[in-house]
Amino acid sequence: MKLSHVLATLIIAWVAVFGCIQAVTLEVREGNSTCIKAELSASLSITYDAASSTRTVQVSLPDSTTVDTGSSSCGTDGGSPWLVAVFGSGHALGLSFSTNGSLYSVANLTLQYNLSDSSIFPGANSSDVVTVVSASVGIWASVNTTYRCVSPLTFRVGGAGVTFSDMRLEAYMPGNDLSPAESVCTADQTSTTASPTTATTTTTQAPVPTPPGQPERGSYSVLRNGTACLLAQMGLQLNISYFSQSQNQTIQELVNLSPNLTTVSGSCEASSATLILTQAQTTTLNFTFTLNSTSNKYHLGAISLLANWSDMTAPFSASNTSLDYLRSSLGHSYMCNAEQTLAVLPVLSVNTFRLQVQPFGVTTNQFATAEECQMDQDQMLIPIIVGAALAGLVLIVLIAYLIGRKKSHAGYQTI
Numbered sequence: 001m002k003l004s005h006v007l008a009t010l011i012i013a014w015v016a017v018f019g020c021i022q023a024v025t026l027e028v029r030e031g032n033s034t035c036i037k038a039e040l041s042a043s044l045s046i047t048y049d050a051a052s053s054t055r056t057v058q059v060s061l062p063d064s065t066t067v068d069t070g071s072s073s074c075g076t077d078g079g080s081p082w083l084v085a086v087f088g089s090g091h092a093l094g095l096s097f098s099t100n101g102s103l104y105s106v107a108n109l110t111l112q113y114n115l116s117d118s119s120i121f122p123g124a125n126s127s128d129v130v131t132v133v134s135a136s137v138g139i140w141a142s143v144n145t146t147y148r149c150v151s152p153l154t155f156r157v158g159g160a161g162v163t164f165s166d167m168r169l170e171a172y173m174p175g176n177d178l179s180p181a182e183s184v185c186t187a188d189q190t191s192t193t194a195s196p197t198t199a200t201t202t203t204t205q206a207p208v209p210t211p212p213g214q215p216e217r218g219s220y221s222v223l224r225n226g227t228a229c230l231l232a233q234m235g236l237q238l239n240i241s242y243f244s245q246s247q248n249q250t251i252q253e254l255v256n257l258s259p260n261l262t263t264v265s266g267s268c269e270a271s272s273a274t275l276i277l278t279q280a281q282t283t284t285l286n287f288t289f290t291l292n293s294t295s296n297k298y299h300l301g302a303i304s305l306l307a308n309w310s311d312m313t314a315p316f317s318a319s320n321t322s323l324d325y326l327r328s329s330l331g332h333s334y335m336c337n338a339e340q341t342l343a344v345l346p347v348l349s350v351n352t353f354r355l356q357v358q359p360f361g362v363t364t365n366q367f368a369t370a371e372e373c374q375m376d377q378d379q380m381l382i383p384i385i386v387g388a389a390l391a392g393l394v395l396i397v398l399i400a401y402l403i404g405r406k407k408s409h410a411g412y413q414t415i
């Protein structure tokens with residue numbers, strides 16, 4: 001096999017693994033005319049209860065998604081136009097539209113999922129079909145134009161998250177194909193600066209805040225009788241979705257914790273240790289670690305956040321006490337240099353950077369030997385694998401050369 005073939009195979013495998021979010025085309029027709037057409041990729045993040053924990057799954061809308069012609073409608077009977085896409089066993093995503101003559105918008109977004117489907121929801125403790133609805137999602141366009149948003153847009157629908165990307169859609173269509181004129185979402189306008197299309201009209205999407213970059217690493221310790229009993233060093237970033245007063249809609253925001261504005265408190269008990277970080281009296285983050293004294297293993301079992309920011313309509317509170325992160329053994333610290341995402345609830349996750357913690361068995365104010373996270377170990381593996389692959393290649397070339405030489409040698413002898 002030629003090297004170029006190997007490379008081609010690797011590239012194809014890479015595309016197959018990482019390019020796996022598929023685009024689907026969905027159309028609602030009545031008679032011979034199309035009234036709604038959508039081309040999009042969607043990924044769903046759904047949290048559900050399993051026997052003893054809360055789990056979150058990510059599903060993308062598969063290629064096999066179809067339009068449910070029974071419930072979809074063009075709204076000619078007086079109702080609203082409705083696109084209902086169905087996939088798998090009893091899952092559905094619905095978009096209902098409304099218009100005032102000059103603009104049309106997605107009036108509500110409906111998600112239905114079937115917890116009996118164990119291929120998506122393994123171990124669910126319920127077999128319900130759950131339906132959640134979110135109103136006024138902020139997708140708007142002028143009538144007779146196509147709404148375009150290549151950038152991902154995330155919406156909260158009940159306890160789930162729906163992320164659209166690469167989206168082109170139109171309702172109240174004048175023809176059977178997407179109109180060439182486009183209404184481009186704000187996220188695309190900022191990312192492509194000065195869009196060259198002439199026929200664009202702006203939509204009323206909220207501006208997307210610029211990401212804050214990597215958080216600074218802070219050193220935190222909890223004291224008991226004057227000596228440290230819990231040590232932590234990490235950069236922390238909150239990924240939070242809340243209803244913004246100024247933008248009059250739910251927004252997704254990344255907020256870094258500044259170590260120099262953060263105060264530390266907490267407690268250390270025999271089988272439970274808590275680290276509480278408070279920033280500017282408006283943000284309180286609570287990490288609770290649990291030690292199993294039988295197995296001598298500890299883990300981060302609970303995270304809660306209280307936030308009361310000026311742009312919030314009500315204080316934000318999120319807590320999950322059935323987590324299982326940062327697992328390590330007593331007498332060791334836990335380390336993870338790679339970025340880690342600790343999902344708490346669909347509305348909150350915590351990203352950690354260059355983390356090292358030890359919640360139990362701290363002596364002499366210092367971290368004990370670290371157990372490293374899988375991601376760090378994998379990152380160390382990459383150079384090893386590349387090295388091994390190169391060594392293998394050299395060996396193959398060498399063997400091929402030796403065989404070739406032996407053959408030509410043998411051929412020479414017979415003459």
Ligand SMILES: *[C@@H]1O[C@H](CO)[C@@H](O)[C@H](O)[C@H]1NC(C)=O
Nearest residue numbers: 029030031032033034076176
């Ligand atoms: C659909 O198109 C076909 C052929 O183009 C035509 O015969 C039929 O009458 C049309 N039906 C409607 C409802 O317009």
Ligand SMILES: *[C@@H]1O[C@H](CO)[C@@H](O)[C@H](O)[C@H]1NC(C)=O
Nearest residue numbers: 080081082096097108133135
């Ligand atoms: C969402 O839209 C559909 C179709 O227009 C409608 O039947 C349903 O009542 C709406 N749901 C809510 C909560 O507004």
Ligand SMILES: *[C@@H]1O[C@H](CO)[C@@H](O)[C@H](O)[C@H]1NC(C)=O
Nearest residue numbers: 089090091114116117118129
């Ligand atoms: C939910 O999933 C189960 C198992 O896959 C299936 O038997 C059932 O028909 C589904 N329910 C609906 C409403 O499709």
Ligand SMILES: *[C@@H]1O[C@H](CO)[C@@H](O)[C@H](O)[C@H]1NC(C)=O
Nearest residue numbers: 099100101102103104140204
């Ligand atoms: C439709 O709504 C938009 C925004 O709310 C408004 O600017 C426009 O004037 C409305 N058009 C009509 C015909 O009511």
Ligand SMILES: *[C@@H]1O[C@H](CO)[C@@H](O)[C@H](O)[C@H]1NC(C)=O
Nearest residue numbers: 049050051052053054125126
């Ligand atoms: C499923 O588990 C959650 C918590 O884990 C619990 O609140 C809920 O009542 C359980 N539901 C059923 C049907 O057992």
Ligand SMILES: *[C@@H]1O[C@H](CO)[C@@H](O)[C@H](O)[C@H]1NC(C)=O
Nearest residue numbers: 101102103142143144174175
């Ligand atoms: C949209 O296009 C249709 C058909 O081309 C036309 O009748 C209608 O007036 C247009 N509407 C607007 C708001 O431009």
Ligand SMILES: *[C@@H]1O[C@H](CO)[C@@H](O)[C@H](O)[C@H]1NC(C)=O
Nearest residue numbers: 224225226227229268269270
């Ligand atoms: C901490 O100090 C108090 C009194 O100063 C003492 O009663 C307690 O046992 C000490 N706790 C530990 C864990 O050393």
Ligand SMILES: *[C@@H]1O[C@H](CO)[C@@H](O)[C@H](O)[C@H]1NC(C)=O
Nearest residue numbers: 154161163239254346349351
């Ligand atoms: C923040 O959370 C959303 C929804 O869970 C996710 O799509 C996004 O990638 C997250 N962003 C970062 C930087 O973690």
Ligand SMILES: *[C@@H]1O[C@H](CO)[C@@H](O)[C@H](O)[C@H]1NC(C)=O
Nearest residue numbers: 135136137138245247248249
């Ligand atoms: C916020 O949005 C809702 C629905 O989109 C609207 O009814 C309401 O008037 C808006 N409020 C403000 C203050 O803009």
Ligand SMILES: *[C@@H]1O[C@H](CO)[C@@H](O)[C@H](O)[C@H]1NC(C)=O
Nearest residue numbers: 216217257258259260261262
């Ligand atoms: C905290 O640190 C940041 C960056 O390191 C700096 O810009 C800011 O002024 C500091 N604030 C205080 C109160 O020291």
Ligand SMILES: *[C@@H]1O[C@H](CO)[C@@H](O)[C@H](O)[C@H]1NC(C)=O
Nearest residue numbers: 274276286287288302304321
């Ligand atoms: C922190 O979380 C733990 C576990 O949920 C809880 O027991 C504790 O009271 C919390 N502490 C504060 C100060 O909120």
Ligand SMILES: *[C@@H]1O[C@H](CO)[C@@H](O)[C@H](O)[C@H]1NC(C)=O
Nearest residue numbers: 290291292293294295296297
């Ligand atoms: C502690 O670990 C042991 C052995 O792994 C396990 O059997 C036990 O259920 C664990 N206890 C708790 C409270 O999780």
